[in-house]
Amino acid sequence: MSMDRRTMRQRAPAVVVSTADRKAPKEQRILDAARELLLRHGPRGFAIADIAALAGVGKGTVYLYWESKESLIIDLYARDAMAMLETVHTSVAADANIIVPHSFLPLMRRTVRKHPFIVAMQTQDSELLGWFKEHPDIRRIRSTIGPVPLLVKIIPILREHGLIRTDLSAGTQIYALLAMVEGMFHMDANDPVVDPRQFGVEDSDVMLSDVSRVLLEPSTPVDSRAVESAASTALMTFDHARSEFLREIYPDAKIAE
Template sequence: MSRLVELHSRKAARILDSARELVLDHGVGKVTVSEISRAAGVGKGTVYLYWPSKEDLIRGLFARDLLTALETAIGDITADPARVRPSRMAQLVVGTALKLPLAHRLQRGDPELLRLLTREPGDRELYARVNPAAMAGTVMPILHRHGLARRDRPLSSQVYALHAVLSGFLATMSDPASAPPGVADPAEILADTTALLLEPSSPPGEAAVAAAADEILAVFRDLRGAVLDLIDRSQLHRQ
């Protein structure tokens, strides 16, 4: 990496970090490019060297957080295919999401952020694919087909159950103070709950786990490509 490219990368990273903190503190509507540039220690014009508008900057910022989540999931499942078992997949999804503060704000209900992120048709399609309900609807048929999910319940019920578990635990685990006394490891409770609801009594063989992991990795890699396209669309290209 040349010194010029490295300098550009550092500036862009500072701008993104500053924008994230300001949006978390004040919300999208109250944050200006001037405030972002001051917090990042760069001129206002420098922000516009990278992004055409504040809205494009926030879109790119959220997409980068989503890319981080997908990269984490892809890396973990590649290293250990058994991570696709429902109990462990639930831990992976919720644990990753808890590290993405903008996703918390969106889940808690930020209409301005939601409106911005779904303004463009391509963005709406992408976020419709990555919300908890859609992900449950994508992943559960794969697990069911390869025997990683129970066969004594309708698939539609299992999709709903996974969605409810992911959404509920994400909401409660994002506020640790709300846990009742004596709860030492919410992630373990999440795994136990998911296993009881969705996993078969007899564990699947390694071949079935590997086949399910391959299909789920293909889904995540496809989503990663869509997120990279969004990032590309959100920023200006400098020659």
């Protein structure tokens, strides 16, 4: 069953700073406070003074870490993207079989759903993005390390290793896949007009897995060595995307490599 934006934010793994451990590092308390306020009010609904008050620090302390509210908000979106990539990387590293489409696509969807700022970027949520919707850094995050560019990079790897069908062009597969996945992101972020349960779909991840298997995967079993090789190549691709992201978004290496 899909959730609307309000429900997704309520279930997002955000730390409520007002009841958090005040002994946490100041930088993390500031991030947690900004995250809570951004999810609650959107980018226009709070100021640096509000962040400082919720984090239990002075305004000047916030400016020691970020030069402006804008840079702090961009940091929050970037960290969500980094956390998403880290989850995907860790999952594939732990189990190479995750890289096959019927496992990888549900993993990507589940991971994105845990990060409301990634959902906002994918669906262009005006309420949560506000005037950041057209911000060049948001565009850069979305095009460098977001779920769509990762999927675009993965398809050629899967084709090369025989893990998906090749009777359609790579471009056709990528476009069809993105249309399906983007549609699900929007369905997750909004209360849909059509309830999937109307069609007997109780678990959208299972549905995505089944459809991915039918549409993309070959009818014959794939060699386990091919799966291992594809996973290894994908992990290198993720590492490259992470490094590129850090160079473009964090030239001062706020997030350690």
